[in-house]
Amino acid sequence: MIRVLKDKHIVLGVTGSIAAFKAAGLASQLTQAGANVDVVMTREAAQFITPLTLESLTHRPVVTDVMALLANSEIGHVALGRGADLLLVAPATAHTIAKLALGLADDAVSATALDTRAPLVIAPAMETGMWEHAATRENVQKLAARGAVVVEPDVGHLASGASGQGRLAELDDIIDVVRATLGRGGDLAGRKIVVTAGGTQEPMDPVRVIANHSSGKMGFALAECARDRGARVTLIAGTTALRTPRGMEFMTAKQACEMQDAVLGSITDADALIMAAAVADFRPARAEEQKIKKGDTDTLTLQLVKNPDILRQVKAWREQTHHAMIVVGFAAETQDLVANAQAKLQAKQLDLIVANPVPQSFGSDKEQAILIERGGPMREMPPLTKEELAEEILGFIAKRLQTPLL
Numbered sequence: 001m002i003r004v005l006k007d008k009h010i011v012l013g014v015t016g017s018i019a020a021f022k023a024a025g026l027a028s029q030l031t032q033a034g035a036n037v038d039v040v041m042t043r044e045a046a047q048f049i050t051p052l053t054l055e056s057l058t059h060r061p062v063v064t065d066v067m068a069l070l071a072n073s074e075i076g077h078v079a080l081g082r083g084a085d086l087l088l089v090a091p092a093t094a095h096t097i098a099k100l101a102l103g104l105a106d107d108a109v110s111a112t113a114l115d116t117r118a119p120l121v122i123a124p125a126m127e128t129g130m131w132e133h134a135a136t137r138e139n140v141q142k143l144a145a146r147g148a149v150v151v152e153p154d155v156g157h158l159a160s161g162a163s164g165q166g167r168l169a170e171l172d173d174i175i176d177v178v179r180a181t182l183g184r185g186g187d188l189a190g191r192k193i194v195v196t197a198g199g200t201q202e203p204m205d206p207v208r209v210i211a212n213h214s215s216g217k218m219g220f221a222l223a224e225c226a227r228d229r230g231a232r233v234t235l236i237a238g239t240t241a242l243r244t245p246r247g248m249e250f251m252t253a254k255q256a257c258e259m260q261d262a263v264l265g266s267i268t269d270a271d272a273l274i275m276a277a278a279v280a281d282f283r284p285a286r287a288e289e290q291k292i293k294k295g296d297t298d299t300l301t302l303q304l305v306k307n308p309d310i311l312r313q314v315k316a317w318r319e320q321t322h323h324a325m326i327v328v329g330f331a332a333e334t335q336d337l338v339a340n341a342q343a344k345l346q347a348k349q350l351d352l353i354v355a356n357p358v359p360q361s362f363g364s365d366k367e368q369a370i371l372i373e374r375g376g377p378m379r380e381m382p383p384l385t386k387e388e389l390a391e392e393i394l395g396f397i398a399k400r401l402q403t404p405l406l
Ligand code: CTP
Pocket: 256, 275, 276, 277, 278, 279, 280, 281, 307, 308, 309, 310, 311, 312, 328, 329, 330, 331, 332, 344
């Protein structure tokens, strides 16, 4: 389940592109995430993918005929469009985009689009020439100016065999945009939240690094959930294999010193900072220019020097500037979990610390966390998914931001 999608009524408009088969993936993912998905299709789309496929995935009737829309008030476009939280047209052909720009309503998708006042997200898919044509450019601009959100097509292999811009955007990217659009006006709207995620890598030489096991999943979940609650998010990612999420500012900072610069540069107008990154405390005193050769010796001694503690730097900066901001830290511990986390909460002047016992904290899908608030209660959470834990942490931030900061 994804909180912002749960019980939302999404109308998915499918039009006649070869990418119409990908609508099955969209319908399925949105349904599994908790949304109620009603599919409307053009007749052309129904030649690429059967309504039965989409009905089976959404467990709801699919509309393909504009006359059926008008005739059947139960599933008619009036009921569909007006009850919708969002209309997603994916894939959107050049032809449908032109119809939407003109306000035509001669098929089930365009008729629904004309009637609804729900936010409109469009994911175009077409040959490059059509996408680049002045008519399409104008139509897309017109729709964007009216408030439609356009998920630009990707560059890549096209059905014609050519390569260029026009491929339907990745489904995860489309869903990101849907989530962000539904989340506008959420309880973090107008707030800026900076999140760090992943591990850091400190180079020894051109081929080797000192790294850690952090996957970045927790920080990414926090950034995505904050975006879904309406926040302006800056995600600063260390090392991670995760996909770059849409709908936020994204920076990479692989080394602790780079991450420190990125954090200090981003928090000047932030309402909250969440340091979920696993920052290396030490780095090799020097990164060798050439690869270290093993030679004849049996041991190698590396000299390490201390990295800056980013949260302590943030504390110093706040003391200097009196910038009011909520700061959340993490503590992954192998022993004395609560005592160590409480000591970090005090030393780094945090508002909340999320204490995780190692090894559960790295790479796993469930979190066994204790949330410790400064001067407040300590909550031992049941095992939660990273998304569920992210929502708890963001709920804390949203509540704190509604009360005046000390
Ligand atoms: N952190 C930081 N800068 C560092 C190290 C850690 O800002 N150089 C942040 C982490 O992102 C986390 C919190 O501080 O939110 C606690 O990190 P942790 O590694 O558990 O604590 P340390 O202070 O490094 O203490 P120790 O390694 O001795 O447990």
